């Protein structure tokens with residue numbers, strides 16, 4: 001039997017955002033169930049927010065952390081917290097530029113400090129699994145003699161576009177002010193992509209974009225120094241892109257990494273906000289009749305967009321659950337809906353600040369998802385066979401839309417022209433929820449789902465890639481330790 005001394009021990013550090021923490025937690029559980037010892041690091045703010053929102057957390061027991069129950073079932077997952085450089089009361093959502101600046105330039109000093117305490121105390125720690133969005137992993141891995149694994153939480157297509165920023169630059173598609181429309185056909189493994197489908201940070205700049213583009217540039221210089229890259233993507237869905245990346249670096253598509261069994265969902269808290277229970281409301285609706293509307297944890301909409309969507313939902317006459325975060329407009333504004341909206345929707349619509357998305361979209365009464373195309377939402381929608389109406393806002397969401405609508409044909413665009421208009425929204429909602437379009441989308445969805453299901457089966461590509469990754473990692477750890 002494997003002695004505890006021989007077990008590989010990895011430290012995992014996710015970016016402190018909901019869409020990154022969720023796949024990191026599922027990856028930690030998966031690695032621990034394959035015999036890894038994990039030390040999982042959350043920022044103090046994230047720890048505070050998750051435990052405050054969690055129905056599992058007992059505020060009387062201060063020793064509790066999100067993995068307490070997982071440990072009881074035999075998984076060896078330790079937990080530590082770290083400052084992100086800002087006080088707990090600082091509003092990271094409303095001051096996102098300042099927060100991102102701090103993360104890019106100050107956070108690494110806190111990481112260094114913590115690693116100094118943890119790694120120097122436990123010589124068995126041999127590996128770092130950090131979010132690709134950090135710019136410091138190669139420096140920390142070198143300093144503490146750790147194998148450097150980068151975890152990418154978006155599709156391979158988005159990874160390769162950032163990875164090849166130099167090619168975009170040479171060809172004039174990077175920082176491009178002149179609204180080029182010619183297809184980008186020189187990225188290895190990418191057949192052709194229009195400039196409008198690049199992640200927002202690679203498109204023509206506004207002031208916020210410039211800073212974020214610089215961050216992405218340094219991040220992608222750093223990831224080239226990683227020993228391994230693992231990605232929450234599926235080989236069969238992006239085969240050419242992935243095999244071209246594998247020629248550059250050890251790159252393992254192991255997705256989708258999410259709660260497929262009740263274990264993680266019921267024992268490990270992952271939500272940053274309290275989840276409203278929508279089950280009773282859903283229960284009373286006919287099969288496939290409800291549209292779920294959510295823009296994830298970061299995307300913001302203007303007052304006009306919220307108003308048009310509200311009117312579009314009214315006009316569509318479809319039942320809906322709308323997750324509307326209190327900070328959705330980039331401020332906390334109580335007066336968010338058009339006059340009379342709540343009276344008019346009555347029991348036809350349910351508006352909540354946050355939900356358990358997996359429980360909602362897996363419910364048989366849900367028949368469509370109006371989504372911002374966050375990558376986790378796309379994967380979850382595929383898994384539960386829910387066709388999408390796509391309204392990408394920023395970052396990878398723009399490119400994810402192309403995969404969903406143009407390549408896989410499992411979703412529709414919400415509006416083909418901006419700004420969005422209520423009558424067009426209502427028409428698209430009806431097209432998604434009933435009629436010929438929905439049958440075509442569902443047929444395509446079944447084929448995509450089949451590929452994903454096979455990928456994570458015991459003989460599928462994601463499972464094989466995962467096992468290959470942990471085998472290669474062990475060899476590397478052994479080499480580094482000698």
Ligand SMILES: O=c1ccn([C@@H]2O[C@H](COP(=O)(O)OP(=O)(O)O[C@H]3O[C@H](CO)[C@@H](O)[C@H](O)[C@H]3O)[C@@H](O)[C@H]2O)c(=O)[nH]1
Nearest residue numbers: 018019153296297298323354355356357374375376377397
């Ligand atoms: O009411 C809700 C809304 C969302 N979720 C969950 O929260 C996650 C949201 O992730 P995602 O759909 O990827 O959206 P974001 O939170 O916006 O994720 C960020 O991180 C993703 C991964 O890097 C990127 O793809 C996105 O563009 C980026 O905004 C998903 O697992 C959802 O199931 C809930 O549980 N309840």
